[in-house]
Amino acid sequence: MSDEIIVLKDVxxxxxxxxxxxVDHVSMTVRRGEMTAVLGRNGSGKSTLVKLINGLILPDSGTVLTDGMDTQDDEHVWDIRQRAGMVFQNPDNQLVATVVREDVAFGLENTGVPSTDMPERIDAALKAVNMTDFAERAPHLLSGGQKQRVAIAGILAMRPDIMLFDEATAMLDPRGRKEVFETVRQLNREGMTVVWITHFMEEAAQCETVHIMHDGGLVLSGTPQEVFSDRERLQNWRLDVPPMAALAQHLRAAGVGLPEGILSIDDMTREVEALAAHL
Ligand SMILES: Nc1ncnc2c1ncn2[C@@H]1O[C@H](COP(=O)(O)OP(=O)(O)OP(=O)(O)O)[C@@H](O)[C@H]1O
Ligand SMILES: [Mg+2]
Known part of the structure; x- marks a missing residue:
């Protein structure tokens, strides 16, 4: 198995x-098991990029290899869609059944999985998103975050290798957002390769790799520390640094001795505690 699970060549x-x-001459790779964020202002090409990865659309030129399969290869179309599951912004558009458990089953019913295997897969998927207790509930009575976790379970039941999230937290309140992000982070820790499109810099800061798109091109890739190190450069692409990085920069400018590289509340807490210990 190749370490590079998604490969785009000059797409x-x-x-x-x-x-x-x-999408304009994009080359990028995603490593197996990695959690990758894709950032970029509206219209920069993020959604198009993930549709190319799961073969919903095909490149005009260049190559997309998803789990080693060329998306242009007709025989791989269904395999690719199944192995690279997509979760979208609006949970309401993704839920179809009147009971959570049936909703999770829905995708499976079209994949040729024997019906005797389904209950086990559904239970495992609901457990993975911490929704076991809601299996018999009506989806429309759930919170946004819970609905989105059911949508994730529906994809998980198909046992994908890759999950592509197109602003999956954009319509949620802060609590739902955290709930869904943590769920996905946990799936990733257990081995899932994740591509996470987001407008929230603090989410990108918690991914291993960050890609920035602008006008269809991939303009910057790196670790969160690398990508968020230069606030002026990010402003070229109408992006900001995560809130804690901005706060750290303000405090440094005011003479507070904080180091570079602070991206999260945890980072900030640690550094402030270290400063306080020296007072
Ligand atoms: N169905 C379509 N038909 C024509 N042009 C489209 C279509 N979908 C997207 N585009 C155009 O392609 C470009 C990239 O759009 P895309 O939706 O991939 O961007 P995005 O980064 O996902 O934006 P957003 O943050 O608003 O979701 C934009 O210029 C957009 O207007
Ligand atoms: Mg989009």
């Missing part, structure tokens, strides 16, 4: 009605 894609490439 271009243009929508028929459009005059410019939505």
């Amino acid at each position: 271009c894609y243009k929508y028929e009605e459009s005059s410019h490439n939505a």
